[in-house]
Amino acid sequence: MKRSNAPEPSLDPKDWDELRELGQRMVKDMVDYLKTVRDRPLHRTIPENTSQFLRQPVPHGAQPAEEVYDDFLEHVLPYPHGNIHPRFWGWVVGTGTPFGMLADMLAAGMNSNSGFGNQAVIHVESQVIRWLREALGLTANGGGSLTSGCSIANLSGLTVARDTRAPHDIRSRGLQDQPPMAVYGSSETHSSNHRALEILGLGRAAFRTIPVDGEHRIVVAELERRIREDHAAGVIPVAVIGNAGTVNIGAFDDLEALAAICGEHGVWLHVDGAFGALAALAPRQHHLLAGLEKADSVAFDLHKWLHIPYDAGAVLFKDPQVAQHTFQMTGAYLSPFESGVATGPMNYMDRGLQMSRGFRALKVWMSIKHFGIDQLAATIQQNIEHARYLAGLIDAEESLELLAPVPLNIVNFRFSPPSVRSHAEQLDRWNRQILLGLHEDGVAAPSHTNLDGQFSIRAAITNHRSRFEDFDVLVREVVNRGKRLIDADTRIPSSPKEPEASVDREAP
Ligand SMILES: Cc1ncc(COP(=O)(O)O)c(C=O)c1O
Incomplete structure (x- = not known):
């Protein structure tokens, strides 16, 4: 077969300097993004235009790298789960580090x-x-x-x-x-x-x-x-x-x-x-x-x-x-x-x-070398102290109730003022609403579980960005939101000793 004289396709950039410049911009943007994570809400709902955008069919033609990056900035970066935010304590999710991000880039480069x-x-x-x-x-x-x-x-x-x-x-x-x-x-x-x-x-x-x-x-x-x-x-x-x-x-x-x-x-x-x-x-x-x-x-x-x-x-x-x-x-x-x-x-x-x-090992190797085991251990110990601090705040607040022991870094609790503690169904519903509100408003993200049949707000603290003051915010928000829900809930009987009446009124 004769060799064709047509240009041979390759996926390397046509202009390496241009790509280097874009890469430098990306690194700068991402470092700034990480530096300012506390200033943004933890979560934002994905708007309709982005949902539409992310349903577009497979592109056959090429798009300049800068434009693809702009798409990322507009439609992807603003809508994360929130786990790098200092007040994310849902499920058991890690925070990552800026240095780890750079290490991952090197691993991708080596491929x-x-x-x-x-x-x-x-x-x-x-x-x-x-x-x-x-x-x-x-x-x-x-x-x-x-x-x-x-x-x-x-x-x-x-x-x-x-x-x-x-x-x-x-x-x-x-x-x-x-x-x-x-x-x-x-x-x-x-x-x-x-x-x-x-x-x-x-x-x-x-x-x-x-x-x-x-x-x-x-x-x-x-x-x-x-x-x-x-x-x-x-x-x-x-x-x-x-x-x-x-x-x-x-x-x-x-x-x-x-x-x-x-x-x-x-x-x-x-x-x-x-x-x-x-x-x-x-x-x-x-x-x-x-x-x-x-x-x-x-x-x-x-x-x-x-x-x-x-x-x-x-x-x-x-x-x-x-x-x-x-x-x-x-x-x-x-x-x-x-x-x-x-x-x-x-x-x-x-x-x-x-x-x-x-090359998963590179980000681990570089992170352990850079931070050292002692510093990594200190962030773990700090989270354990955060959990004890949060448990202490809950203990001191009459309208909150701890639902399980706190042996390590996980705190289970609920909004449960003594005057309504016998209203199991309402308590579950309110706590669910409180949690949803915290998520939807991007304030904080504990998650939930069910303990002994009770809906529990669950903070699993594996977050090196959290500060003690973040747990003050959580407690304040849960209490205030809970009180507003009780005030607004017409289904709550004036006396907690009349649960049947509340069940009747709940029926549609
Ligand atoms: C105790 C326990 N085991 C296993 C897993 C699963 O880990 P992964 O999500 O990394 O697959 C989790 C996740 O939270 C966990 O908490």
């Missing part, structure tokens, strides 16, 4: 695939894994890898647990001919673990829900009873999921006790420490994680309490080889060479669920 190969990228991830192990007080000779988050880290840990504990080789035979298997965890276990069991083909029915005590910690005696019961019935007890920081209130299971039970019964101990595992960095919280070093696998997030920009999590294994047995890829096209590009110290594609993987 490395960290699945395998003779490249520094692999060494960087290995160093990050060693640092994380050291910071959490785990043995240096274990292994692990970075993941997109804790859901995938939980799935990875439980996959290896299942494969290790199944009596017949699961990689070749699948679930055929295997005896029934069971996984144990408290009623407070995060739903990503239940979803993992569904994906693993064990199904939700394989999850044994163990009750918790008044502090939301797994009842160890009941766990052991269920394991013995399953053993006797021919069911294989595969894994116990220990919670290091439950999603509802931040409670810690007794990991030492779980490790002892797992050791005695030959069961895998997986710890879901999405945010709580990182409490180990703060010296005053270390005791909460006693026993973590005995876990077979530990899953946690770096995008939550380490403030690495989304997304980044990690799964660590006590035995570095076990993950390889489960995840090792095959194929002639993947076999390594002795030297050159296709060699390297280790293949991360054989250690987890992803083959192609971005």
